[in-house]
Amino acid sequence: MQTALLIEQILNGLQFGVMLFLMAAGLTLIFGVMGVINLAHGSLYMLGAFACAAVAAATGSFWLGLVASLATAAAAGAIVELLVVRRLYDRDHLDQVLATFALILIFSEGTRWLFGSFPLYLDIPPVLSGAIDLPGGARYQLYRLAIIGVGIAVAIGLYLLISKTRLGMRIRAGQSDREMIAALGVDIQTLYTVVFALGAALAGLAGAMVGALQSVQVGMGEPVLILAFVVIVIGGIGSIKGALVGAALVGLVDTLGRFLLPKVFALFLGPSEGTTVGAALASMLIYVVMALILAFRPRGLFAAGT
Amino acid sequence: MKRMRSETPIGFLLAGLLLLVPLAAWALDEPFYITLATRVAILALAAVGLNLALGLGGLVSFGHAAFFGIGGYTAGILATHASTLQPLMTWPIEVGGSDQMLVIWPVAMILSGLVALVIGAISLRTSGVYFIMITLAFAQMIYYFAISWPAYGGEDGVPLALRNAFPAIVTSLPLNFFLICYALLIAALYLFARIRDSRFGAALQGARQNEVRLAAVGISPFPIRLAAFVLSGMMTGLAGALFADLNRFVSPSMLSWQMSGELIVLILLGGTGRLFGPVAGAMLFVLLESILGGFTDRWQLFLGLILLGAVLFARGGLVGLLAGKVHHG
Numbered sequence: 001m002q003t004a005l006l007i008e009q010i011l012n013g014l015q016f017g018v019m020l021f022l023m024a025a026g027l028t029l030i031f032g033v034m035g036v037i038n039l040a041h042g043s044l045y046m047l048g049a050f051a052c053a054a055v056a057a058a059t060g061s062f063w064l065g066l067v068a069s070l071a072t073a074a075a076a077g078a079i080v081e082l083l084v085v086r087r088l089y090d091r092d093h094l095d096q097v098l099a100t101f102a103l104i105l106i107f108s109e110g111t112r113w114l115f116g117s118f119p120l121y122l123d124i125p126p127v128l129s130g131a132i133d134l135p136g137g138a139r140y141q142l143y144r145l146a147i148i149g150v151g152i153a154v155a156i157g158l159y160l161l162i163s164k165t166r167l168g169m170r171i172r173a174g175q176s177d178r179e180m181i182a183a184l185g186v187d188i189q190t191l192y193t194v195v196f197a198l199g200a201a202l203a204g205l206a207g208a209m210v211g212a213l214q215s216v217q218v219g220m221g222e223p224v225l226i227l228a229f230v231v232i233v234i235g236g237i238g239s240i241k242g243a244l245v246g247a248a249l250v251g252l253v254d255t256l257g258r259f260l261l262p263k264v265f266a267l268f269l270g271p272s273e274g275t276t277v278g279a280a281l282a283s284m285l286i287y288v289v290m291a292l293i294l295a296f297r298p299r300g301l302f303a304a305g306t
Numbered sequence: 307m308k309r310m311r312s313e314t315p316i317g318f319l320l321a322g323l324l325l326l327v328p329l330a331a332w333a334l335d336e337p338f339y340i341t342l343a344t345r346v347a348i349l350a351l352a353a354v355g356l357n358l359a360l361g362l363g364g365l366v367s368f369g370h371a372a373f374f375g376i377g378g379y380t381a382g383i384l385a386t387h388a389s390t391l392q393p394l395m396t397w398p399i400e401v402g403g404s405d406q407m408l409v410i411w412p413v414a415m416i417l418s419g420l421v422a423l424v425i426g427a428i429s430l431r432t433s434g435v436y437f438i439m440i441t442l443a444f445a446q447m448i449y450y451f452a453i454s455w456p457a458y459g460g461e462d463g464v465p466l467a468l469r470n471a472f473p474a475i476v477t478s479l480p481l482n483f484f485l486i487c488y489a490l491l492i493a494a495l496y497l498f499a500r501i502r503d504s505r506f507g508a509a510l511q512g513a514r515q516n517e518v519r520l521a522a523v524g525i526s527p528f529p530i531r532l533a534a535f536v537l538s539g540m541m542t543g544l545a546g547a548l549f550a551d552l553n554r555f556v557s558p559s560m561l562s563w564q565m566s567g568e569l570i571v572l573i574l575l576g577g578t579g580r581l582f583g584p585v586a587g588a589m590l591f592v593l594l595e596s597i598l599g600g601f602t603d604r605w606q607l608f609l610g611l612i613l614l615g616a617v618l619f620a621r622g623g624l625v626g627l628l629a630g631k632v633h634h635g
Contacts, residue, residue, distance in 0.1 A: 097438060
C-alpha cells in the first residue's frame with residue numbers, strides 16, 4: 001500500500017512538474033529571445049483556463065475548449081506584445097516589472113468583470129475520465145497521465161522546433177545576438193510577436209489542462225507564475241532544457257515534500273505537532289532547494305552562454 | 307544642484323500637505339481622513355525603505371512584502387503574548403511579549419534586518435532578472451510559511467486587541483498615532499537624504515551606475531549592496547509594525563506578492579530615486595484607491611491602466627512631472 005501511495009505521489013509530482021514546464025518554457029523563451037521579464041504570464045495561464053471552461057460549458061466539448069484556450073492565450077499574447085511589451089525591449093527591468101504588473105491588474109479585474117467573482121468548473125473529458133491500474137496495486141487517474149503525456153510531447157516538439165526548423169534557427173540566433181540577426185534582414189519584430197504568442201499559448205494550454213483538476217478563478221495564475229520563476233532560476237534563464245529539469249525537480253520535491261515531511265516529523269515529534277511542523281516546512285522546501293542550488297551555481301543549472 | 311532647487315520645495319510642500327490634512331480633519335472631527343493620512347505615512351515609510359535599495363542601489367526587490375509582513379507579525383505576536391501573559395519562549399532565557407512600541411520597533415527592525423541579511427546574501431550573488439525573481443520567491447516562501455503555521459492564525463492572521471502603547475502618548479487617538487507615524491516618516495526621509503549624500507550613498511549609487519568602475523576605484527559592490535538591502539529591509543519592517551497597529555490586525559496579505567508589487571508601484575508613481583518620491587507616490591496611491599474605489603469596485607482595473615500609462619509615457623513619476631526631469635545614470 002505504501003509503495004502504491006508513493007508511486008501515486010511521484011506521478012502527481014511529475015504532473016505538477018509538467019504544468020510548471022509549460023509555464024516556464026514560455027517564460028524562459030521570451031526572456032531568452034527578447035530579454036523581457038513577463039509577470040503577466042500568469043494572466044495568460046488564467047485566460048487559457050477561463051476560455052476553456054467557458055467554451056466547454058457553452059458547447060459541451062472539452063476539446064473545443066482546449067482549442068479556444070490556445071487561440072485566446074496566443075491572441076492575447078500577440079496583442080500584449082504589439083501594444084505594450086514592444087515598447088519595453090530597451091527599457092530596464094524595473095519598467096518591465098511595473099508594466100507587466102499593471103497588466104496583471106488589468107487582466108484580473110477584466111476577467112472578474114466578464115465572468116464574475118465565482119469560480120468556474122471544468123469537467124474532465126469523458127474519454128480520459130477513468131483510472132488505470134499501476135504496478136503495486138495503485139490506480140491512477142488517466143487524465144493526469146494524459147497531462148504528463150502532453151508535457152512530454154510539448155518538450156519534444158519544442159526541441160524539434162528549436163533545433164530543426166527555420167523559426168527555431170531564428171530563435172536561437174535571436175538569443176545569441178539580436179542586433180546581428182536584424183542586420184541580416186530577419187524581420188525581428190514579427191519573430192518577437194510569434195515567440196510571445198507561442199509562449200502565451202503554452203501558458204494557456206497549461207491553464208486549460210489544470211482547469212479540469214481545480215476550480216478556474218481569478219488569481220489562479222500568479223502562484224504558478226512564481227513557481228515557474230523558481231523553476232527557471234534553478235534551470236538557468238533562457239534554457240529550455242533547464243526549464244524541463246527544473247520543473248521536474250520542483251514538481252517532485254514539492255509534492256513528495258508535502259507527502260513525506262509530515263510523516264517524517266510525526267515520527268520524532270508525535271502525530272499532531274509533527275504533521276504541523278512537517279507541513280509548514282514542506283511549504284518552504286522548494287525555496288530552500290532553490291537557495292542551495294544558487295549557492296553553488298548562481299546562474300542556474302543550465303545557464304545559457306551569455 | 308538643479309535637482310536640489312526644483313525638487314526640495316515640492317517635497318516640503320507634499321510633506322506639509324500630509325501634515326495639514328489630518329490636522330484639518332481633526333479640527334472638523336472627521337477621523338476617517340486621519341486614518342487615511344496615517345495609511346499614507348506608513349506606506350510612504352515602507353516605500354522610503356524600499357527606495358534605499360531600489361532607487362539608490364538599483365536593486366529591484368520584488369520581495370519587500372517579506373520585511374513589511376515580518377514587522378507586522380512581530381508587532382502582532384509580541385502584543386498577543388503581552389495580552390495573554392504567556393512567555394514567547396522559555397529557553398534559554400524566558401522572554402515575554404510586549405505592548406510597548408519602543409520595544410516592538412527595535413525587535414521588528416532587527417528581525418527584518420536579519421531576514422534581509424540572509425535573503426540579500428543569497429540573492430545579491432545574482433543580478434538583474436534573477437534578483438527580481440529570487441527576492442519574489444523568498445517573499446513567497448515566508449508567505450506560505452505564515453499561512454501554513456497555525457500557531458499565529460495561519461490564513462486568518464493575528465488580531466491585536468489594543469493598539470500598542472507609547473510612553474506619555476495615548477496611541478488610541480487617531481491624531482496621536484498619525485503624529486507618531488509622521489515623525490518616523492520624517493526621520494526616515496532625513497536618514498535617506500543623509501545616506502544619499504554620504505560616502506556610502508555615493509558608493510551605492512556608483513554600484514548602480516557602473517559596477518566595474520566602482521571596483522576599479524577599490525570598492526567591492528557586494529558589501530555595499532548588502533548593507534543597503536539590510537537597512538532597506540529594516541525600514542520597511544518598521545513600517546510593517548506600524549501598519550499592524552493602524553489596522554489592529556496582521557493579515558498574511560501583508561506578506562503577499564501583491565504587497566511587494568504595490569510598494570514598487572508607490573515608488574514609480576512618485577518618481578524612482580527621488581527623496582520625496584515615496585511620499586508623493588503613497589499620497590497618489592491612497593487617493594486613487596479611495597476615489598476610484600468610491601465609484602467602482604473595479605478600481606484596480608483603472609489603477610492598472612494608469613500605471614501602464616505612467617510606465618510607458620511618464621517616466622519621472624509625480625515628482626518628475628512637477629519638478630522636471632532629472633538624469634539617472
